[in-house]
Amino acid sequence: MMERRLYRSQQDKRLFGVCGGIAHFLRMDSTLVRVGVVILTVCTGIPILIYLLLAMIMPKEPRWSYVGDGFDGFERTYPSPSRMNDLDSEIDRLEKRALVQEVHRLRTELGKYKSV
Template sequence: MERRLYRSSQDKRLFGVCGGIAQFLRVDSTLVRVGVVILTVCTGIPILLYILLAMIMPKEPHWAYAGDGFGMYDAPMAGRARMNDLDSEIDRLEKRALVQEVYRLREELSKYKGL
């Protein structure tokens, strides 16, 4: 079975990027988070990479790591609703931006169509 890199839906603090990388590498997510913090303090680059990955990486489907021992109820529930709201808000904003881009492209095409 092919392993894929996803944002974790179970092991996340902000967007699930570190949890997803940890699941992909099969290491503890705390090690990945500590590494990101240390590199961010030293260089500042990982925060930009984290934001980029949060936008690019797809969300983990509910079946992605079913056999890896990461259970549905392993992560604490505190703050999960707030993060899910944040994820749904990001999805809504991405869809809105895509719709606006489609309208903009239609307007551009209509200008050339009229020539």
């Protein structure tokens, strides 16, 4: 039996692929995970911090991780490998930039509360 590992999803992602990766690991629908994260964030605000932490810590899934798990019932077409590497590096750069911006925004928000 193949060992299950927790990765950020490359195929099922909206922002960083954390919810998609958790859903795949738990073998459930990613929409349910996303809805749960949104509800908990609205109620408590804590999951957004956990999400950002997981986005930095969780490794990206390797390209081969979905082979043989029952999700290969459709044809996938990918760009050439060199173009895919360029896209991956650009996405990585944009993800890091978005994460840095979110951290700065959170620091500003926390600074407001500290000064109160």
